[in-house]
Amino acid sequence: MSLLATTRLVPGLAVYYQGKRYHIEDLINISTVLIRDENGRRETAPASDLIIREEHSAATRMELASIPDKKWRRAQERLRIISPLLEMSDKERTREVVKAVAENNSYDTATIYRWIRAYKASGLVTSLIRKPRVDKGGNRLSQEVDAIISDMIDRFYLTEQRSSIKRVIRLIGSACASQDIRPPAEVTVYRRIAALSDELKTSRRYGSKIAQERFQQIRGKFPDANFPLAVVQIDHTKVDVIVVDEKHRLPIGRPYLTIATDVYSKMCVGYYLSFDPVGALAAGQCIANAILPKDDYLASLGIDPKEYQWPCWGVMRRIHTDNAKEFHGEVLGRAAEQYGIIVEHRPKRATRFGGNVERAFRTYMKNIHDELPGTTFSNVRSKYDYDSEGNAVMTFDALEMWFAQYLVGDYHQAPHRGNNGVPPIAKWEQGIFGTDTDIGTGLPVVETDEKQLRLSFMPSNRRTVQRSGVEFEGLTYSNPAIRKFVKTRSSATSKLARQFLIRYDPRDMSTIWLYDPDSNEHIPLSSTSKKDTHVSLWELRSIKRELAGKGYTVNQRLIHQSIEDRKRIVESESNLTKSARKERQKAKQQKKSSLKASIRPVQSDTANGPSAPTQTWDDDDLQPFKISGEY
Incomplete structure (x- = not known):
């Protein structure tokens, strides 16, 4: 269930407008609402300017590609557990109901409430990822046991080796003994495994094909598209x-x-x-x-x-x-x-x-x-x-x-x-x-958060930070904000330099974004060349192949020189060849539609749209079908 997809601007909802908290009084039309502040003052506001969270939290900025698969699956499992509770109204979601969900999944009631608050604050899966402990090394017995249980289930039960629950319990006991930790009761492990979805267990233990055949009748039918954005x-x-x-x-x-x-x-x-x-x-x-x-x-x-x-x-x-x-x-x-x-x-x-x-x-x-x-x-x-x-x-x-x-x-x-x-x-x-x-x-x-939204759908890679900056695709990128990462070592081993995740827009390689895991911020890094590097990734790789084919050692100076030379060729030949003109238009369009150019200050206004023409379009009726792929 998606909170962002299911939450709607309806009367009574608390929203933020221009940094101030309001409640929605009425929907005036499809793009305008009537809102009321804490003092009872009413005003109209563009619906597209209303937000449901006061500011962007760390969860909204977390880099998706940096999250290990194990943590991501665990966050999705937590969302599965609380989804029925999120669909209830505050009146329906009583403490008894929350307590029952907690006990059925072997968690404390307070933990379930904490997950609900975190997810409702952002509507994102990353809000359910466990934050790094600030008191690491302290005596947190229940959390340590919980981590061991989750690790052993993931490594031995949820695999095609299909270890029995009895073996998983023995492995958990052995791991706890090695750390002088009291092992959990067997019933706790049984409950934890029982709480996992049948589809997940079948997929991980028997393969996705078997899971599709067994569960696609339940989840795989094309849903009725009976409301906007369904x-x-x-x-x-x-x-x-x-x-x-x-x-x-x-x-x-x-x-x-x-x-x-x-x-x-x-x-x-x-x-x-x-x-x-x-x-x-x-x-x-x-x-x-x-x-x-x-x-x-x-x-x-x-x-x-x-x-x-x-x-x-x-x-x-x-x-x-x-x-x-x-x-x-x-x-x-x-x-x-x-x-x-x-x-x-x-x-x-x-x-x-x-x-x-x-x-x-x-x-x-x-x-x-x-x-x-x-x-x-x-x-x-x-x-x-x-x-x-x-x-x-x-x-x-x-x-x-x-x-x-x-x-x-x-x-x-x-x-x-x-x-x-x-x-x-x-x-x-x-x-x-x-x-x-x-x-x-x-x-x-x-x-x-337009920047984070667009970055989430951009390709990524990993690079180290050198004194000169970040080397990527033959170019060097830098920003004073990344100096603190120079010569830092990997947390896994002191012999390897620490690698940082970067996002890039293939249409415009003049800027890349390095993810700072400490602040959950994406730092923009600009090319250190003073020349124009507004080229696409495809053009950049073509230049490198051409230089390598001529026997040159590929370096940043040669790349920039080649970019300038090719621009002059395109300019002089554009009235002669269609392909050259197309390359020039692609470069212009890539620069215009790149991530940097697409993010603009929010502007919004409302008015009545144009009157409807009389032409009629044709369409086929939608037919239901069964899905043949995993979610």
Whole structure:
């Protein structure tokens, strides 16, 4: 269960607005609420500016890739234990109920209450990770025994060796004896193992395939998408239009589009447009864009968010994808788990189960065919003798602006067959406010830590800190704040230098982020070169391969010189070759859409959206299916 995905802005909820605590009095419309402060003073506020936590805690900033798998699984198990309690109201969650849950799982009642408070404060799995002890070495018998029990169960019971519970108890007793600790009662171990989910035990002891066959009937069916953000489908496609470069207005190729479609309302809740090949980065940034408010993004395109409203934000409960490898990676998987998002994969060769997003793509492309010069149409037969490159006029920026205006001002406003003729924006509002027959969910809460959200979906690596800084992909990065890490040693052995986790944006290698485990902060490190290093990772690796092929020893000076030389070549040849012009546009777009450029101060306003056109879109009915992948 995800607190961020299930909590809604409804009357009575305590929120923070401009640093001050309020309670929601009423929902005025889909983007505005009436709030009341401690003194009873009322005012209206943009819903996208309200937050449910006062400040970002250490749990919200914890680096996901630095958490050992064992600790991560333990935090997920704690969330499983308290999930039924989180779904109860304060009145229903009596002390007797909490005590029963604690006893059934062999924990103290106070521990369960502590987990509930921690998770409700942030809504993130990392809030349930045990903090490092400040009194290490003291006499904390129960915690030491608890650690031994968890370790032995994880190492011997939850393995394909399938050790018996009796053997695990003997191993626990032996480990306790070696530390002069009184061993736990056998019933305690039995209860701890019994509290583990049957699916987890089957998966770890007999394999994921057996677990899928045994449990997919229980958990694997496609859920009813009966409210906004219950299920969001994500997929990629190549846009059916040739884009031209801004300087010479000559063709450079077709960009890629990744979209996130809300199955309930058919609203596009987010997208990512790029010339870079599709992959985990595009999927991750599309998810981040879907979760965040859209006013700043629309304003950056020159679109007035007061006229073209896009009132979609919030953490989705489930993401439904195809079986592309980027949707099975660890980066997306753990980031989704952190925010409580369940990732489901449709069965292989069962494209009909992606009907909503596939139909959305066809609708988008049909309008591109109808409106934009330079369209490639959907196939060669439809194209006939049309000269796509010769008729191309749309730059990348113009295409991005056109698509955003089309989505918000046209597609979202038009009657939709998949909604029985109800426009997506109206269906979204019905889900939020309710109808005569259905209760609304209320407005989704806003995830305010945009930097942490986007970093969570970025790739990572590990590097040591040298006197010159951090060496990565042939470049050197530094920041005065990392001097304290120079010459530090690994905690595991004094012979090895300590490695630190870094995050990087493949679109712009001018900056990387080093995770400081002491402060739970990501420190930005800039390239030490005075020259422009706004290049993508793919371009950087291409440069290194080229230099190595010529027999040069790859170093930072040569890399920077090669970057400058290649820029001059692209500039001089851009009016002659399409590939050179495409490389220049990719560099411009990568710099513009990088993590550094995407984080802007929060700006929000509200107004009525444009009137709905009369065009009607078509859609297929969603069919339930069984999942063929692990969560």
